[in-house]
Amino acid sequence: MDTTTSMTDAGRVAGQYATTDNLSTRRSVWGPGPEWVSPVDVLRTLVVSSQPSHVVEIGCGTGQFARSVLDEVPGLHYVATDLSPAMVAATRALGVTATVAPADRLPFADGSFDGAVAAWMLYHVPDLDTALGEVRRVLRDGGTLHVATNGREHLADLLRDAGGSPLVTQFTSEDAAEVLGRHFGRVVQRDVETRATFPHHAAACAYLATFAPALARALPPFEGPRTYAGHTAVLSAR
Numbered sequence: 001m002d003t004t005t006s007m008t009d010a011g012r013v014a015g016q017y018a019t020t021d022n023l024s025t026r027r028s029v030w031g032p033g034p035e036w037v038s039p040v041d042v043l044r045t046l047v048v049s050s051q052p053s054h055v056v057e058i059g060c061g062t063g064q065f066a067r068s069v070l071d072e073v074p075g076l077h078y079v080a081t082d083l084s085p086a087m088v089a090a091t092r093a094l095g096v097t098a099t100v101a102p103a104d105r106l107p108f109a110d111g112s113f114d115g116a117v118a119a120w121m122l123y124h125v126p127d128l129d130t131a132l133g134e135v136r137r138v139l140r141d142g143g144t145l146h147v148a149t150n151g152r153e154h155l156a157d158l159l160r161d162a163g164g165s166p167l168v169t170q171f172t173s174e175d176a177a178e179v180l181g182r183h184f185g186r187v188v189q190r191d192v193e194t195r196a197t198f199p200h201h202a203a204a205c206a207y208l209a210t211f212a213p214a215l216a217r218a219l220p221p222f223e224g225p226r227t228y229a230g231h232t233a234v235l236s237a238r
Ligand SMILES: C[S@@+](CC[C@H](N)C(=O)[O-])C[C@H]1O[C@@H](n2cnc3c(N)ncnc32)[C@H](O)[C@@H]1O
Pocket: 013, 017, 023, 058, 059, 060, 061, 062, 065, 081, 082, 083, 084, 087, 101, 102, 103, 104, 118, 119, 120, 121, 124, 125, 126
């Protein structure tokens, strides 16, 4: 399977996120790694400590990240966007301003924001440089883009156990700094290890089924809980 293409194919991406189910199934298994640090907490701390006044989030998913930032900074002007109407509806249900928009055509004037967030979504955009140029356009000079993504070995042992191979996307921990450096002058990266815990075989199959049904069917049975390593990175670019 050409994973880069399948991760960015517009029809597949739209189908993958037509409802919130796949994302919710995947989110539910993740916990901190050996250092007891959560990449979402690292991302939130970076966003909040940069003290923005106007933030746009791209690919907001179900809106929990936006909600958690607003809970810390209640007066912040925060607009969440996503390609999926179902994700936007879920985000609005949390009381967050949200609008349907593709990352490469943001419905905002130049320089509207001093902060931007793109968490675990830049591996989906059809043209990475167009999307990053668009983020750059809606940011003021000196504004910061905060991103999170996964490394090439992210959950790779589960994929191998199912007979697959690591999921290498167009935007991994290993190349994210170089990609962001094409649009921003200064990029800082922190790598964060995480852990996915599956209480039983069926839970691991359900996870795989959200993006690779053939691997879900191929995963050999196992007894009891099983834990796999995740490899993520959080970056800030300005
Ligand atoms: C893996 S989910 C991450 C969601 C959320 N940021 C999080 O961390 O939970 C990817 C999200 O990006 C959205 N997405 C995918 N392609 C997009 C695009 N081209 N423009 C805007 N959003 C997109 C999907 O609808 C989905 O909600």
